[in-house]
Amino acid sequence: MDKFHKNSLTFWAFLAPVLFAFLMVVVIPFFVGAFYSLTDWNATARAGNSLNFVGLKNFTDSFRDPSFIYSFLFTTIYTVLNVIVINVVAIAVALAVTSKLRFRNVYRMGFFIPYLIGGLILGYLWQFIFNNAIPSIGEHIAALRALADPNNLVLSKIPTAMMALVIVGSWQYAGYIMMIYVAAIEGVPQELYEAARIDGAGSWMQFRSITVPMIAQAFTITMFLTMVNSFKQFDVNYSLTAGGPATMFMDKSIFGTELLAMNIYNTAFVGNDLAAGQARAVVFFVVIVVFSLVQVTYNKRKEMEM
Numbered sequence: 001m002d003k004f005h006k007n008s009l010t011f012w013a014f015l016a017p018v019l020f021a022f023l024m025v026v027v028i029p030f031f032v033g034a035f036y037s038l039t040d041w042n043a044t045a046r047a048g049n050s051l052n053f054v055g056l057k058n059f060t061d062s063f064r065d066p067s068f069i070y071s072f073l074f075t076t077i078y079t080v081l082n083v084i085v086i087n088v089v090a091i092a093v094a095l096a097v098t099s100k101l102r103f104r105n106v107y108r109m110g111f112f113i114p115y116l117i118g119g120l121i122l123g124y125l126w127q128f129i130f131n132n133a134i135p136s137i138g139e140h141i142a143a144l145r146a147l148a149d150p151n152n153l154v155l156s157k158i159p160t161a162m163m164a165l166v167i168v169g170s171w172q173y174a175g176y177i178m179m180i181y182v183a184a185i186e187g188v189p190q191e192l193y194e195a196a197r198i199d200g201a202g203s204w205m206q207f208r209s210i211t212v213p214m215i216a217q218a219f220t221i222t223m224f225l226t227m228v229n230s231f232k233q234f235d236v237n238y239s240l241t242a243g244g245p246a247t248m249f250m251d252k253s254i255f256g257t258e259l260l261a262m263n264i265y266n267t268a269f270v271g272n273d274l275a276a277g278q279a280r281a282v283v284f285f286v287v288i289v290v291f292s293l294v295q296v297t298y299n300k301r302k303e304m305e306m
Helices: 003-036 057-064 066-097 104-116 119-140 142-148 158-186 190-198 203-214 216-231 235-240 260-270 274-305
Strands: 246-249 252-255
Touching: 003 274, 057 066, 057 274, 066 104, 066 158, 066 216, 066 246, 066 252, 066 260, 104 158, 119 142, 119 158, 119 235, 158 216, 158 235, 190 203, 203 216, 216 274, 235 260, 252 260, 260 274
Parallel strands: none
Antiparallel strands: 246 252
């Protein structure tokens, strides 16, 4: 056996366990789930009764369901806000911890730690802050007395509850995105900044004309990660708001802060309509793929322009 074939055999031997796990955990379940989305799979069928093929009925019913339509719109708005806030905070913090700031390594660790905390724990922690800590502050500070009013609780209204989701999501994820920006910023040649300073360029001009173009690839990665993570958000949504408060949409009472992932969960496991939940999961997958391809293509084009 020549060296090429020996190296190739070694390569596939090491890759085989990963491929096997990927097939068993991702690929095969996806196609099985796609099949179930075309049936009447529910709690009864799950118990052993036969399945009936219903075609695209679960998909058409989903697009007639006000809760699914609302969750799709709400998730889109949430994703846009979350992507903007996370990236703005992350790059601002990255610029701070790559400067000559004292204890910058300590700050890096501090900003990254929230990412290591589970989303369920963060949701319950921030729920306590919004429902108990902030009203308590309002009770003791006259100027903030309005915060103690039960009608003004952050999680009691949809706009402020959405912003609470964005705040918690950013607090958790910005530190991780910061590390990507830090790696990109530290890879920019310092000679460029020195030349710019000699030419009289200020900090903003250096950032706009040197830093942004040089870390364009990092923007592509971080935009992709934050967009996908925002679309798939479930744990924080579940523990922070549980989908509430309720609202009316298309003459139906629905959860006001229910993201798509939570809508799929509630449809499948709370409503025991597993086939409909699986159909929505397939639609969810297609939406993420389309949005991701559009985002990556756009950012790659911007990279070339820079």
